[in-house]
Amino acid sequence: MNNAHERPIKLGRISYTNAWPVFHHFDPDTLSVPTELHSDMPATLNRKLRAGDIDMAAISSYAYGVSSESYYVLPNLSVSSFGRVQSILLFLKSPLEKVLHGTIALTITSATSVNLLKIIMEKFYGGKPTYVEAEPSLEDMLEHADAALLIGDHAIRASWLNHGYRVLDLGDVWNIWTGQWMTYALWAVRKETVSRHPEAVREIYESLLASKRQSYGDFGPLVDKAIGQIGGTSDYWHRYFGALRHDFGPEQQSGLRLYFQYAKELGLIADEPRLEELPIPFLLDNLSNRR
Numbered sequence: 399m400n401n402a403h404e405r406p407i408k409l410g411r412i413s414y415t416n417a418w419p420v421f422h423h424f425d426p427d428t429l430s431v432p433t434e435l436h437s438d439m440p441a442t443l444n445r446k447l448r449a450g451d452i453d454m455a456a457i458s459s460y461a462y463g464v465s466s467e468s469y470y471v472l473p474n475l476s477v478s479s480f481g482r483v484q485s486i487l488l489f490l491k492s493p494l495e496k497v498l499h500g501t502i503a504l505t506i507t508s509a510t511s512v513n514l515l516k517i518i519m520e521k522f523y524g525g526k527p528t529y530v531e532a533e534p535s536l537e538d539m540l541e542h543a544d545a546a547l548l549i550g551d552h553a554i555r556a557s558w559l560n561h562g563y564r565v566l567d568l569g570d571v572w573n574i575w576t577g578q579w580m581t582y583a584l585w586a587v588r589k590e591t592v593s594r595h596p597e598a599v600r601e602i603y604e605s606l607l608a609s610k611r612q613s614y615g616d617f618g619p620l621v622d623k624a625i626g627q628i629g630g631t632s633d634y635w636h637r638y639f640g641a642l643r644h645d646f647g648p649e650q651q652s653g654l655r656l657y658f659q660y661a662k663e664l665g666l667i668a669d670e671p672r673l674e675e676l677p678i679p680f681l682l683d684n685l686s687n688r689r
């Protein structure tokens with residue numbers, strides 16, 4: 399089989415630990431298709447996939463909603479939680495009553511969580527704060543704001559500081575108000591990449607699923623890497639990875655649909671997107687041709 403392409407398939411990897419269970423055992427060098435990994439913050443990957451600078455990526459679920467007509471969702475991959483997520487945190491310098499009509503600094507690295515925060519502040523709590531975008535640095539953010547939203551490893555590191563602020567975990571608040579899962583990230587592929595390079599997309603997709611399966615068999619290697627790179631204890635990281643889910647089944651989809659419904663109500667998104675998965679016939683056809 400000839401898998402030659404004019405250029406490698408470019409795959410965007412969220413550099414935060416929350417995506418490691420899908421990426422950790424994924425090795426582009428073992429694939430027959432030339433594949434380039436691009437590691438970045440979610441907001442940057444959202445932009446690059448939109449612009450066609452990369453072909454497929456883990457992106458903010460909100461960013462999928464905005465551009466869903468150009469993408470397929472890779473089935474059964476996500477970053478989700480049922481309740482506490484531990485890495486999407488609002489740090490409150492002022493009391494919540496003041497924050498609701500005060501100023502909130504939002505990390506520029508996020509898209510899903512900034513809109514989740516707006517849903518929580520405005521729809522659930524009835525507030526109307528002013529939002530300002532900021533680099534993800536807790537002390538700088540709180541110099542001019544009543545509260546600060548951090549995500550990913552920035553949130554984790556900040557949660558370990560002796561800061562004394564009250565902290566809201568947005569996964570927890572969402573779950574308390576809705577009883578639902580929350581999906582923060584999805585894996586999306588540009589439709590034009592699928593029509594040009596179906597075999598390559600299939601191979602990369604299967605390899606990501608295999609990596610996820612291996613991670614879920616033993617979080618040990620991910621925990622060791624996280625301790626080495628970020629710090630913290632083995633217990634902390636086992637709990638962290640244990641509280642996340644990287645599947646995208648009916649329960650996660652139902653939570654995400656509700657999120658899009660509320661985002662539409664608040665004018666944060668133009669239309670509620672259809673969650674269009676990479677077509678199954680495409681997968682079955684290709685699976686039946688496997689060596």
Ligand SMILES: C=C(O[C@@H]1C=C(C(=O)O)C=C[C@H]1O)C(=O)O
Nearest residue numbers: 440458485508509510511550582
């Ligand atoms: C669980 C997380 O999910 C993430 C939150 C995202 C967002 O807010 O746009 C995007 C991707 C994920 O990194 C996290 O950041 O900790």
